[in-house]
Amino acid sequence: MTHDKEKTRRSIGAKRNPESAEAILSAAKAELLEKGYGGFSIEAVARRAHAGKPTIYRWWANKAALLLDVYDRQKRDIVYADTGSIEEDLFLFLKSLFRYWRETGGGNIFRSFIAEAQSDGAAADALVAYSLERQRRMAAMVQRAKERGEVAEEIDPAIVAKLVTSYAWTCLLTRQIEDDDAAMRAAVRCIVQGILPESARAEK
Amino acid sequence: MTHDKEKTRRSIGAKRNPESAEAILSAAKAELLEKGYGGFSIEAVARRAHAGKPTIYRWWANKAALLLDVYDRQKRDIVYADTGSIEEDLFLFLKSLFRYWRETGGGNIFRSFIAEAQSDGAAADALVAYSLERQRRMAAMVQRAKERGEVAEEIDPAIVAKLVTSYAWTCLLTRQIEDDDAAMRAAVRCIVQGILPESARAEK
């Protein structure tokens, strides 16, 4: 890790030092993973990154902004698959998201971010923006399915996206993101096929 | 030198004084509604309740325990309607829950509690237990519909309950609990009827 070098970093002149930013983000992530949201403090991040607090405040307006940045650079390779089956696509999305949350610690980071958003306006805005962006991508996935004729005309892709992400968030917040294929499939099938029996559908 | 202000509460002997508990919970609720989770502090609660800090710590181990107690005594008869139509029942549930969250401030309290659960183990456990209890009641609602023949045999009521509560939570966490009937109906319809077009169903 860049920030673990013995010697202190210096300014590189009148411009942002990317090593500092790197060190700060790494330190923030490490703190978050070790101490969790409760023990996370700008003070500790500065200490671990061998950075001055003003340097942090110069580039991130508040704790929430830092948190978001930490989550942002972490999130990778969530699969927005395209198997030709919307049900399979949604299942694979949940499965890879949960795996990512579990295995990289990204789940803890995102949980922290959601928590922060409950007490910080800026974080709240960022969370909404982020979730909309996420849902937009998933809605696009649904839209493709719709164009394939897999989804009924009157369905708003945004609603589907919201239901799926809601499910994921709640699992995260209640610490139920183990790799339970059956549960994920059941949730997705419920959204895709609905809960009505054949008989009710026939009447439609 | 206990200064004789207008009306000081006293000890009532070697047992808990319910007036103090009442004053503390009221003060905590008021603080939460006024300042939000970020500005919530035991210090302020003690001040407002005219209570000593040790009195609070004597009965509530931490902020989370107090928060949970505050939410607990606040939660009131959310409607688990029984109109004969599961779609209508779920819609009415969401509508009354959102109204409760909006109008009593219960939403802010619950948001705070969810946030706290992300940094406090005890709160996390309480949150899970609470959410399971909630889902159990909604699952019972779905079960009734199933017995009426409104719901397909293979559907697990717990999944439906989880999807609906997840939707509600996420709306709460992203501050989207306005009284938007259309959105609520759309979400519920999606769960009830699924997103497949008639043609796909026919093939089934």
Next chain:
Amino acid sequence: MTHDKEKTRRSIGAKRNPESAEAILSAAKAELLEKGYGGFSIEAVARRAHAGKPTIYRWWANKAALLLDVYDRQKRDIVYADTGSIEEDLFLFLKSLFRYWRETGGGNIFRSFIAEAQSDGAAADALVAYSLERQRRMAAMVQRAKERGEVAEEIDPAIVAKLVTSYAWTCLLTRQIEDDDAAMRAAVRCIVQGILPESARAEK
């Protein structure tokens, strides 16, 4: 120690229970010797004595009163000798006082009491009263010497008493109460014989 019995003490009816008083004074002394004045608290005394705090406050108005009582019942056998020589008498007094302070822990207790008197009016009064009583006894010793013709007519015994006790107190407060015969003798001789040389006296 009385208070160390396993079973709890009870009231013995509508009168003071001497066992409780005993237990409290013992506990207070023990606390003082173990923790010193800084760590001395009514709370801890009550705990150690298995006594209720009100029982303490019923019989001792404040910390200072308790402190004084503890010192009072401890002070024993300070020698007010009568060897026929005032110089020897004063020396023996200092020697036995210092020994008592050193060996019984009484010094620590008295130091605590002096300290308390600097912040508590009642303790201050008690200290003055106590010191006057002490000086009265020593003045009586000087008076006897005066009657023997050992002390000049114009000398006020109270002054001598005050000088000697002052010396002792200061040694105590600066933790210099080791058994240094030479120092004690020098101080006493100074008071008895004065510091003038023979030549100066002749001129008188």
Next chain:
Amino acid sequence: MTHDKEKTRRSIGAKRNPESAEAILSAAKAELLEKGYGGFSIEAVARRAHAGKPTIYRWWANKAALLLDVYDRQKRDIVYADTGSIEEDLFLFLKSLFRYWRETGGGNIFRSFIAEAQSDGAAADALVAYSLERQRRMAAMVQRAKERGEVAEEIDPAIVAKLVTSYAWTCLLTRQIEDDDAAMRAAVRCIVQGILPESARAEK
């Protein structure tokens, strides 16, 4: 959110702000004079000085250190006179010391410091060092008298100094520092001339 009151002191960078130190010491002195040792608290000092508690703890390890600093900057030109008569010199010393203690409030501060030294090791050490330094200066005064032939050869100036300061301390601790010339003269004369009658001296 640093609230913009009339005139807030700020950090002056990564070094100690002397204005803060000044404000804290002044506030501490004022508190001590108003409330006395018993009512003296770091909390109140911080409040009065408009300083943060950590700022105080950063520079003074404990209450005792602060107390000592307050007394140190207060102590001013106690008269070590040189009238040619040791008796007069000692009398003037006592008189000016008592006046200083009475009129500047320095007495209360020093009493507090002595009290603190009874429960705090560091303060105790500082008190001993301080008292030795004081006695060294007075011993020098006695030494001058000795060189003038005013004091007998076998007298140790240190003993005289200790007796005089002991007398002063005890008067302070028992709140008897009024301007009583007769008492002071009597004490000094006792030390200078001794208590023996002429007859006894003749025999010597």
Next chain:
DNA sequence: ACCTAAGCGAGACGGTACGTCTCGTCTTGCG
């Protein structure tokens, strides 16, 4: 033989202060 009155241990109460922590702001001095 009952009744009242007081003492007892226990422990909760409203408070104050402790000493530590983090917040977000500020300034210095080097590069």
Next chain:
DNA sequence: CGCAAGACGAGACGTACCGTCTCGCTTAGGT
């Protein structure tokens, strides 16, 4: 001008005691 460093005012944290209060008990002494 950016940077590491770190002091600053502010104020919350959770703990220790303070001195007061009431409880439920036990017993002595007056009736």
